[in-house]
Amino acid sequence: MLSRYVPYLPLRLSSLMHYLAESLTEITHDVAQTPVARILSRTPGRRLSAVGEQSDTGSTVSLNFLEVNQTASSLMNL
Amino acid sequence: MAHRSRSPLADSPCLFALTGSSNVTNSKNPLSLVTYASDLGYYTLLDAAALAPSSKISLRTISADAMAVSFYKMFGFPTGVGCLVAKKSFLRQLKRPWFAGGTVDVVQVPGDGFTAAQEIHEQFEVPFLHHLSKRDLLNYPPCRTEQLILQVLLRLRED
Numbered sequence: 001m002l003s004r005y006v007p008y009l010p011l012r013l014s015s016l017m018h019y020l021a022e023s024l025t026e027i028t029h030d031v032a033q034t035p036v037a038r039i040l041s042r043t044p045g046r047r048l049s050a051v052g053e054q055s056d057t058g059s060t061v062s063l064n065f066l067e068v069n070q071t072a073s074s075l076m077n078l
Numbered sequence: 079m080a081h082r083s084r085s086p087l088a089d090s091p092c093l094f095a096l097t098g099s100s101n102v103t104n105s106k107n108p109l110s111l112v113t114y115a116s117d118l119g120y121y122t123l124l125d126a127a128a129l130a131p132s133s134k135i136s137l138r139t140i141s142a143d144a145m146a147v148s149f150y151k152m153f154g155f156p157t158g159v160g161c162l163v164a165k166k167s168f169l170r171q172l173k174r175p176w177f178a179g180g181t182v183d184v185v186q187v188p189g190d191g192f193t194a195a196q197e198i199h200e201q202f203e204v205p206f207l208h209h210l211s212k213r214d215l216l217n218y219p220p221c222r223t224e225q226l227i228l229q230v231l232l233r234l235r236e237d
Contacts, residue, residue, distance in 0.1 A: 002152055009132045041104035054133055057106055058099040077102065 007051055013059040014048035020061060020078070029068045038064045038072070091171065094120040098129030106133075109140050116141045121168060127151060127160070143168035162202070169198045178204075 021043045027036040041062035048055060064072040094115035099106045106129065112122045126135060127148035137145065144164035150157045174181070177192060180203050184193040194201045 006132075006134075013132055041102065043104075055106075058101060058104045058128055059132055060101045060104050060128075062102060062104065 010053060010055050011048045011051055014044060014053075014055050017044045017055075017057070017059055017061075018047055024061070024063060032068045034068060034070055035066055038066055040064060040075075092120050093123060095123040095125060098124055098126045098135075099133070101128045113141045116143075121171065137163070164199075164202075166198050169202060172202070174202060177201075 021039060024037040024039060025035065028034060029036060039061060041060065042057050043061075044055060044057045046056055061078045063076055063078070065074045065076065067073050094112070096107055096109070096111055096115075098109065109124070112124055116122050122142045122144070124140060124142040124145040126145050128151065129135065130147045131152045135145075144162055146160060146162050148160040150159055177185075177194070181195055181201050182192045183195055186192060195203075
């Protein structure tokens with residue numbers, strides 16, 4: 001079973017990782033318009049487009065959630 | 079690493095371990111480092127715990143002596159189950175200072191003599207699961223069957 005879906009994982013995870021990283025960086029505090037999150041881990045570079053391609057990064061995100069004044073309120077690993 | 083002697087094994091055996099993919103930094107390290115270290119004379123271990131579940135790995139192209147894989151990152155619970163894929167020539171360099179069930183063929187009792195299992199990989203088998211995962215294991219489908227059988231057996235009474 002695993003060997004059936006493993007070839008598709010890099011493509012699916014690449015799409016999800018790009019969506020997650022872009023979404024997190026676009027979120028801002030409503031008053032000050034400052035970022036809500038700061039991604040600390042490496043973000044994916046190349047976006048995969050075909051089954052069989054391999055991602056240049058893993059599929060986790062380490063980030064700080066930021067207060068309005070940009071101090072870190074918490075650290076999270078997704 | 080490159081500043082060491084070209085043949086570190088001549089002095090003492092050295093192991094180079096590379097994390098294939100880090101779940102903290104989200105970086106994938108170049109696997110060519112394994113080949114580089116191997117060419118310098120190091121024994122090499124590829125930690126593929128986070129790499130194997132989502133990447134294609136070919137041990138034909140990576141000259142690692144051993145590779146660690148975590149099964150729960152592939153299949154889910156129970157945690158603590160994995161495997162070490164190793165070359166037989168590498169295992170022969172290792173000395174396990176203790177033995178346990180399954181890793182020996184004969185044990186002398188009383189006494190301290192024993193005969194290690196004939197197959198080299200059996201000498202390194204770990205007979206116990208991660209003790210912290212036993213509670214998770216009880217919810218694992220095959221174990222539920224065992225639980226059910228156990229419950230039925232415990233309810234049995236002589237009439």
